[in-house]
Each structure stands twice: as C-alpha cells, then as structure tokens.
Amino acid sequence: MSTRIYSVEGPDEFRLVKASTKQAALRHVAASRYKIDVANQDTLVGAIQDGVQVEVAGDEPAPTAE
Secondary structure, three states: OOOEEEEEEOOOOEEEEEEOOHHHHHHHHHHHHOOOOOOOHHHHHHHHHOOOOOOOOOOOOOOOOO
C-alpha cells in the first residue's frame, strides 16, 4: 500500500506523519497522547457524576474550550 505524508495539526503542536491514510496518521498521533480502554462501571459512574457526556463516534466533533 502506498503512503503519503500528512500534516497533523493540533492546538499545541504540528506533526508530519507518513501513513497510508488520514485515519492512520491521526491514530498514530493519538496513540502517543492518549490512553484508551473500555470504561468500567466505576469509571462511567464517576465521569457522569462529574458531568462528562458520552460522545458518539462519527457525530459532530465535541466543542473545544476557547
């Protein structure tokens, strides 16, 4: 599969990533910044009590703080 160099720009950084797709480039950057696990019951209860909303992947992007 061929690759391209994608520019990935965030609020505090700019990176160039060689990848086969935009999704692969974003996944590469996200993997170095975020830890992702299935939420357990205690995590869900605590987050919801703190006002965290459940987001649906593919829906409108979550608003960013300005």
